[in-house]
Amino acid sequence: MYTNASLKEIRATYAQHLVPQLVTAVVIIDDDLNIQYLNSSAEALFSKSLNRLYQQRFLSIFTHCSISTERLIQVLKTGQDFTDSDVVLEFIENYHITIEVTASVALFNDKEHILLECKQIDKQKQISAEVFQEQQWEAARDLIRGLAHEIKNPLGGLRGAAQLLDKELNPDQQEFTSMIIEQADRLTNLVDRLLGPNQLPRLEMHNIHEVLEKVRQLVSMDNVNQIEILRDYDPSIPDIEIDTEKLQQSLLNIIRNATQILDESGVITLKTRIATNQTINGKQVKLAVKISIIDNGPGIPAEIQDTIFYPMVSGRDDGTGLGLSIAQTLVHQHKGKLSCHSYPGRTEFTILLPLPKRV
Numbered sequence: 075m076y077t078n079a080s081l082k083e084i085r086a087t088y089a090q091h092l093v094p095q096l097v098t099a100v101v102i103i104d105d106d107l108n109i110q111y112l113n114s115s116a117e118a119l120f121s122k123s124l125n126r127l128y129q130q131r132f133l134s135i136f137t138h139c140s141i142s143t144e145r146l147i148q149v150l151k152t153g154q155d156f157t158d159s160d161v162v163l164e165f166i167e168n169y170h171i172t173i174e175v176t177a178s179v180a181l182f183n184d185k186e187h188i189l190l191e192c193k194q195i196d197k198q199k200q201i202s203a204e205v206f207q208e209q210q211w212e213a214a215r216d217l218i219r220g221l222a223h224e225i226k227n228p229l230g231g232l233r234g235a236a237q238l239l240d241k242e243l244n245p246d247q248q249e250f251t252s253m254i255i256e257q258a259d260r261l262t263n264l265v266d267r268l269l270g271p272n273q274l275p276r277l278e279m280h281n282i283h284e285v286l287e288k289v290r291q292l293v294s295m296d297n298v299n300q301i302e303i304l305r306d307y308d309p310s311i312p313d314i315e316i317d318t319e320k321l322q323q324s325l326l327n328i329i330r331n332a333t334q335i336l337d338e339s340g341v342i343t344l345k346t347r348i349a350t351n352q353t354i355n356g357k358q359v360k361l362a363v364k365i366s367i368i369d370n371g372p373g374i375p376a377e378i379q380d381t382i383f384y385p386m387v388s389g390r391d392d393g394t395g396l397g398l399s400i401a402q403t404l405v406h407q408h409k410g411k412l413s414c415h416s417y418p419g420r421t422e423f424t425i426l427l428p429l430p431k432r433v
């Protein structure tokens with residue numbers, strides 16, 4: 075039997091030793107949202123020690139965190155905890171991790187604090203989510219293509235019949251047949267775009283910077299908003315097998331979206347790097363070329379972030395929602411991956427193209 079005193083002591087001893095050892099990253103922040111404590115898992119997760127982070131504003135240690143200040147304050151105000159299994163933390167430009175967070179109120183020294191329990195979502199899970207997304211995208215694309223095919227065939231017959239009829243009619247009735255022909259042509263045009271690129275790529279060894287420079291020239295020609303286009307190239311990137319026209323089209327589709335949304339203070343950065351140990355469509359790739367198109371615009375609306383690569387998903391009233399779907403198909407034809415990471419103030423599209431193993 076434990077006496078009350080010894081039980082208290084035991085609890086205190088365990089509590090003291092337990093938290094530092096937990097695999098779960100534990101963070102305690104005060105009501106000003108300043109860090110008061112991190113256990114060693116949290117130090118490892120953020121790659122910084124408690125010594126450095128003590129009394130720092132929690133959200134200031136990231137370049138971006140998908141949990142807002144308001145959401146944390148809400149926990150203190152209402153006492154209601156929350157769990158979010160898809161929190162993105164960005165530390166430095168380009169390096170981000172996804173974690174699951176539970177935030178709740180905890181009392182320390184008679185003051186209310188927020189206790190954050192964080193777990194990094196494991197890589198395997200992230201890869202399967204990526205593969206799942208990929209399958210969804212393919213299913214949506216195939217569905218649209220199937221439909222487009224079904225519409226295209228009778229459309230040809232319809233147009234042909236209207237043309238024949240046109241010859242039989244007197245001029246004041248031909249107005250109607252030409253209307254049928256005109257609308258059939260309009261629909262054929264749309265359907266062709268829905269069908270997407272249908273030719274196989276012609277792969278040849280090229281330097282990707284040639285393609286990027288061409289795209290930059292094309293974009294600067296109708297750059298009405300005087301958007302600044304910066305280059306940050308890694309000249310050591312070797313030549314790679316690409317279809318220059320298709321890659322150019324893909325890049326144009328991505329950059330045009332940015333130029334459409336940016337104003338005079340807009341900056342687009344074209345960046346190239348070699349990336350190592352990437353997963354491309356579920357496969358591990360040792361070496362890849364990474365092309366990033368980064369803009370400082372308002373970001374992709376949250377409600378379409380997960381589906382922007384689907385055909386017909388658009389955030390603009392006059393958009394067709396086909397640009398990114400086509401860009402994705404073209405990158406796929408290069409066995410590459412097109413992905414996106416966006417929040418207000420920074421949107422980055424990344425094209426990863428696998429590089430063959432060096433011999």
Ligand SMILES: Nc1ncnc2c1ncn2[C@@H]1O[C@H](COP(=O)(O)OP(=O)(O)O)[C@@H](O)[C@H]1O
Pocket residue numbers: 327331332335369371372373374375382387388389390392393394395396397398399421
């Ligand atoms: N750089 C960007 N910044 C903000 N939103 C973007 C960006 N790129 C794409 N989007 C969003 O993604 C949507 C889909 O783009 P896209 O497939 O090219 O179709 P469309 O341009 O016809 O709308 C756009 O309508 C826009 O809402």
Ligand SMILES: [Mg+2]
Pocket residue numbers: 327330331396397398
């Ligand atoms: Mg577009």
